[in-house]
Amino acid sequence: xxxxxxxxxxxxxxxxxxxxxxxxxxxxxxxxxxxxxxxxxxxxxxxxxxxxxxxxxxxxxxxxxxxxxxxxxxxxxxxxxxxxxxxxxxxxxxxxxxxxxxxxxxxxxxxxxxxxxxxxxxxxxxxxxxxxxxxxxxxxxxxxxxxxxxxxxxxxxxxxxxxxxxxxxxxxxxxxxxxxxxxxxxxxxxxxxxxxxxxxxxxxxxxxxxxxxxxxxxxxxxxxxxxxxxxxxxxxxxxxxxxxxxxxxxxxxxxxxxxxxxxxxxxxxxxxxxxxxxxxxxxxxxxxxxxxxxxxxxxxxxxxxxxxxxxxxxxxxxxxxxxxxxxxxxxxxxxxxxxxxxx
Ligand SMILES: Nc1ncnc2c1ncn2[C@@H]1O[C@H](COP(=O)(O)OP(=O)(O)OP(=O)(O)O)[C@@H](O)[C@H]1O
Ligand SMILES: [Mg+2]
Numbered sequence: 001x002x003x004x005x006x007x008x009x010x011x012x013x014x015x016x017x018x019x020x021x022x023x024x025x026x027x028x029x030x031x032x033x034x035x036x037x038x039x040x041x042x043x044x045x046x047x048x049x050x051x052x053x054x055x056x057x058x059x060x061x062x063x064x065x066x067x068x069x070x071x072x073x074x075x076x077x078x079x080x081x082x083x084x085x086x087x088x089x090x091x092x093x094x095x096x097x098x099x100x101x102x103x104x105x106x107x108x109x110x111x112x113x114x115x116x117x118x119x120x121x122x123x124x125x126x127x128x129x130x131x132x133x134x135x136x137x138x139x140x141x142x143x144x145x146x147x148x149x150x151x152x153x154x155x156x157x158x159x160x161x162x163x164x165x166x167x168x169x170x171x172x173x174x175x176x177x178x179x180x181x182x183x184x185x186x187x188x189x190x191x192x193x194x195x196x197x198x199x200x201x202x203x204x205x206x207x208x209x210x211x212x213x214x215x216x217x218x219x220x221x222x223x224x225x226x227x228x229x230x231x232x233x234x235x236x237x238x239x240x241x242x243x244x245x246x247x248x249x250x251x252x253x254x255x256x257x258x259x260x261x262x263x264x265x266x267x268x269x270x271x272x273x274x275x276x277x278x279x280x281x282x283x284x285x286x287x288x289x290x291x292x293x294x295x296x297x298x299x300x301x302x303x304x305x306x307x308x309x310x311x312x313x314x315x316x317x318x319x320x321x322x323x324x325x326x327x328x329x330x331x332x333x334x335x336x337x338x339x340x341x342x343x
Contacts (some may be wrong), residue, residue, distance in 0.1 A: 001028050001029060001030040001031075001032075001064070001065060001160070001161060001193040001225060002026070002028040002051060002062070002064055002193075002195065003025065003027050003028075003061075003062070003063040004024060004026040004051075004060065005025050005060055005061045005062075006023050006024075006025055006026070006059065006060040007023070007024040007025070007041070007047070007050060007057050007060030007061070008021050008024070008057065008058050008059040008060055008071055008144075009021040009023055009046050009047075009050060009055060009057055010058045011045075011046075018277075019217055020043045020046040020048055020217055021043045021050070021057075021217050022043075022217040023060075023111075023217045023218065024047065024060070024214075024218065025219070026191060026217050026219060028195055029210075030191075030193055030332055031191050031192075031193055032194075032209045033187050033193075033194045033196065033207050033208050033209050034194070034208065034209065034210050034211070034212070035195070035196050035197070035198060035203065035207070035208035035210070035211040035225070036048075036191075036196070036197040036198075036212050036214055037194070037197070037198055037199065037204055037211060037212075037213055038197075038199065038213065038214035038215060038236075039041050039199060039236075039244075040199060041219045042214045042215055042216060042217065043049050043214055043216075044080065044165075044197040045165055045198075047167075047197070047214070047266050048086075048163050048165050048195065048197050048251065049061060050069070051064065051069070051163060052069075052081055052085070052086065052163065053069055053070070053072075053077055053081075053082045054226065056070075057070055063066050064084065065083070065160055065161070067080065069313075072319040074262075077202070079261055080167060082106075082110055082157045082159070083158075083159045083160050083161065084160075084162075084163060084164070085153075085155055085156075085157070085159035085161070085162045085163065085300070086149065086154055086163045086164070087147065087151055087162070087163070087164045087165070088095065088165050088167065088169045089165060089166040089167060089170050090165075090170065091138070091146040091147055091150045091167045091170075092141075092150065092151065093138040093146060093148070093149055093153075093192070093338070094138075094204070095137065095138050095139060096137075097137075097138075097215060098126070098134065098135050098136060099125070099130060099134050099135070099136050099137075099138075099141070099149050100107055100121055100135065102135040102138070102149050102339050103124055103125065103149065103152045103153050104117060104118075104121050104156075105120045105153065105156075105174060106153060107121070107156050107157070111155055112156040120156065120291070121152075122132075122135055122158070124155055124156060125152060126270060127152065127155070127189075128152045128163040128182060129148065129182075130145060130149065130150040130152065133145060139217075140256055142175070143170055143171050143175060143217075144175035144178060144179060145170075145266075147167060147171065147179050148179070148182065151167075151179075151182065151183070153188070153306070154324070155186070155190075159192070159195075160192070160193065161192070161193045161195065162183075162186075162192055162193070162194045162195070162198055163194075163195050163196075164194065164195070164196035164197070165196075165197055166174060166197060166198055167179065167183075167196065167325045168180060168198070168200075168203060169198070169199070169200070172326065173202075174294075174322070175297065176202075176203070176304065177206065180203065180206045180207045180258055183196075183207055184206075184207050189205075189245070192209075192286070196208070201240040201241065201243050201244040201285060202244055203280060204225055204240075205225065205229070205302075205303075205304050205310070207305060208305065209224070209225060209305065210222065210223065210224050210225060211222055211223065211225050212226055213236055213237045213240065215234070215236040220232050220236055221234050221236070225304055225310065226274055226307060227303060228241065229241055229245065229304055229309060230272045230336050231272075231310070233334065239259070239300070245302060245309075247339055249268070249270070249297070249298070249313055252266065253268065253313075254340060254343075255288040255341075261318075263316070263319065264317055264319065264320075265315050265318065265319070265323050265342075266268070266315055266316070266317045266323075266343045267323060267327070267339055267341065267342055267343070268297070268313070268314070268315050268339070268340040268341035268343075269313070269314055269316060269337055269338065269339050269340060270311065270313050270314075270317075270337070270338045270340055271308070271310075271311070271313075271330060271335050271336070271337055272310070272311055272335065272338075273301075273308070273309065273310035273311075273312070273335055274307060274308075274309055274310075274334075274336070275307050275308065276316075282330060282333050283312070283314070284336065286326050286329055286330055289326070289329065290318060290322045290325055290326035291319070291322060292316050292317060292319075292322060292323060292326050293303045293316070293317040293318065293319030294314050294315070294316055294317075295316075295317070296312065296313075297313040297314060297315060298311075298312070298313040298315055299312040300312065300315070313340070327339075
């Protein structure tokens with residue numbers, strides 16, 4: 001759906017050059033929810049604004065649905081943009097227009113006949129759950145309701161792609177979840193590709209299929225969200241994952257171990273469970289098979305998009321030979337095992 005190749009963007013500001021995007025290449029597939037996460041100033045908004053040419057790239061190519069967007073003339077670009085919806089952190093609604101007329105606005109621009117447009121607005125308000133607020137003005141709405149209007153407006157011209165620039169950053173956690181659920185529903189119902197940028201790993205965890213981590217103008221890691229959560233490869237990804245799931249073991253635990261005799265070995269391990277294996281009693285089965293003891297240090301179970309995801313930090317004690325076999329058994333069952341301490 002989106003194919004970005006070697007994209008760079010340099011801003012010129014008061015005699016200085018700012019390299020906001022440095023050789024970014026990225027593919028977003030049709031129908032997926034793709035997240036881009038990065039700290040403030042990393043280049044996220046620049047990237048999303050290049051995709052609909054609100055910013056002109058300095059170098060590189062961007063194909064949206066097979067069309068090279070950087071080569072379009074003004075007229076072609078206007079048409080292409082109608083198929084790219086966008087939602088914003090500050091909603092960007094027209095304050096003098098009602099909810100109904102805000103959603104009507106893009107249909108007026110594309111000159112859709114009034115009866116058809118009215119029907120379309122009604123459908124969209126129903127989709128976002130705002131039918132009863134049609135006659136209200138933005139100032140009379142809560143943040144979550146305003147963002148619903150923003151989403152309905154973005155969908156008015158039946159886009160193939162929805163771009164979201166921090167659409168939930170101004171909302172409280174509960175409202176954020178409701179808006180994210182709406183985006184997930186829209187993605188499924190309309191088979192709409194969504195590209196969203198955020199600095200919040202919770203947003204990635206709730207809705208995204210894949211994620212790219214952007215750091216200092218460059219993409220440093222791309223992958224399935226589950227993969228990045230269970231095995232982040234770069235320090236930046238690691239810190240984003242840690243902000244959501246506590247994976248760091250207190251140092252005292254790394255250096256101390258339970259008292260045990262001479263022919264017993266101990267390992268401190270982190271076990272990650274994904275999907276179906278999160279529901280199986282694999283640990284108790286390991287204990288019985290290999291006659292090991294397990295001391296549970298820390299554990300939690302969570303959900304990444306629709307997949308259960310568990311994390312356990314265990315101290316496993318047993319005969320040195322069997323201990324290794326026991327861990328291999330867990331690996332063989334599809335669990336991710338990371339040895340944090342050998343003793
Ligand atoms: N119009 C502009 N002129 C000059 N520099 C700019 C312009 N817009 C952005 N920048 C710079 O480009 C870099 C990337 O900015 P960008 O807005 O893409 O970051 P971001 O990841 O969206 O950050 P945030 O999370 O704070 O929104 C920053 O160093 C910023 O100062
Ligand atoms: Mg931004």
